[in-house]
Amino acid sequence: MIYKQNVAVVTARTWGVMVFGFLATALVYALIFLQVGGEDAALFWADVGETAIVGVMALVVIWSAFRFGRGEALRRNWLLIGMGVAMFAIGDLIWTYYEIFLGVEVPYPGLPDVFYLLEYPFVALGLTLAALAFRKLFDIRQPLAISALVVALLLAGAWVVLLGDMVLYTETALAERLLTAGYPIADMLLGFAPAFFMVLVVSRLGAGRIGWPWWWAAGGFLILAATDTAFAWLDWNEMYRSGHFIDAGWMLGHVFVGIAASLAVDVNTHRPTQGSRQP
Amino acid sequence: MSSICDRFEEVLTPYVGPAVAKMVLRGAARGVGKDADELEWGDVASLVENLRSLLEPVMSADAADAALAEAERRASL
Numbered sequence: 001m002i003y004k005q006n007v008a009v010v011t012a013r014t015w016g017v018m019v020f021g022f023l024a025t026a027l028v029y030a031l032i033f034l035q036v037g038g039e040d041a042a043l044f045w046a047d048v049g050e051t052a053i054v055g056v057m058a059l060v061v062i063w064s065a066f067r068f069g070r071g072e073a074l075r076r077n078w079l080l081i082g083m084g085v086a087m088f089a090i091g092d093l094i095w096t097y098y099e100i101f102l103g104v105e106v107p108y109p110g111l112p113d114v115f116y117l118l119e120y121p122f123v124a125l126g127l128t129l130a131a132l133a134f135r136k137l138f139d140i141r142q143p144l145a146i147s148a149l150v151v152a153l154l155l156a157g158a159w160v161v162l163l164g165d166m167v168l169y170t171e172t173a174l175a176e177r178l179l180t181a182g183y184p185i186a187d188m189l190l191g192f193a194p195a196f197f198m199v200l201v202v203s204r205l206g207a208g209r210i211g212w213p214w215w216w217a218a219g220g221f222l223i224l225a226a227t228d229t230a231f232a233w234l235d236w237n238e239m240y241r242s243g244h245f246i247d248a249g250w251m252l253g254h255v256f257v258g259i260a261a262s263l264a265v266d267v268n269t270h271r272p273t274q275g276s277r278q279p
Numbered sequence: 280m281s282s283i284c285d286r287f288e289e290v291l292t293p294y295v296g297p298a299v300a301k302m303v304l305r306g307a308a309r310g311v312g313k314d315a316d317e318l319e320w321g322d323v324a325s326l327v328e329n330l331r332s333l334l335e336p337v338m339s340a341d342a343a344d345a346a347l348a349e350a351e352r353r354a355s356l
Binding site for chain 2: 068069072073074130133134136137138204205206207208209210211267268269270
């Protein structure tokens with residue numbers, strides 16, 4: 001009889017996070033896109049829907065982190081990522097409070113930006129530490145060098161296409177210009193770079209299951225970095241409108257991260273399967 | 280490779296993929312002063328300790344312990 005390796009199974013919990021996340025994102029986006037209930041209702045769904053989805057995903061990630069033992073590297077890494085997602089959710093909550101409950105324009109730069117920007121260092125640290133942990137298994141210098149080179153090229157390209165104009169445009173306040181340019185810069189340095197580095201690292205694992213969650217997490221942060229950068233470009237060129245398809249990006253990216261965290265618990269749970277010979 | 284190495288590789292491959300499983304085993308075997316294909320039953324305890332220190336930064340302690348116990352059990356058969 002061929003021995004079947006004990007396998008980690010994708011649990012109903014992870015499937016549940018996936019189904020909830022994708023359906024909720026599709027529903028909220030449909031409500032925004034179709035302007036169900038008018039413009040004010042669409043704004044309500046955009047703000048409240050995104051806050052709820054990102055908030056749930058923050059809880060999923062933090063809950064998952066605590067499934068790992070005290071002092072374990074996986075607990076620390078997922079907790080950092082969970083804190084990052086929670087920062088974004090708090091930013092969304094404050095944004096929603098201003099826009100929906102107070103009915104005023106959200107200050108820019110304002111308090112939500114503090115929390116939105118705080119997501120970057122937490123996530124960058126969590127992802128980078130997780131990717132660096134693989135250095136004991138194989139040489140990670142090549143992925144590190146490639147991701148640094150790609151990010152440098154992207155930053156140079158972004159300066160030409162977007163950032164140069166943003167920083168040098170003198171008709172708005174310096175703080176606003178720096179913040180407007182700061183988002184895409186942070187997206188590339190603290191979002192895209194660690195996520196791309198992680199992709200290059202886990203690609204070495206082939207189908208190895210400890211890489212699965214990191215594919216999802218890196219995918220999520222790549223979606224978020226692309227969404228933020230696209231938003232900055234569209235907004236700068238006055239082409240952004242509420243209901244644009246990139247609105248779904250912030251929700252979808254965080255859903256990917258929630259799925260990743262739940263999957264991390266699954267693949268790190270050892271379960272005997274049918275076919276295992278007992279000692 | 281020795282049959283001991285094969286047994287460990289079977290267990291590690293689903294977690295880290297075939298290429299990295301081979302690489303990790305080579306590294307852990309070097310830690311006990313041997314090539315992977317020279318491993319003997321007497322080396323297993325040290326091999327397991329070396330593998331644990333390599334795997335724990337990227338796997339939960341429970342999963343690493345269970346996988347290594349399973350590999351050790353298979354190697355003993």
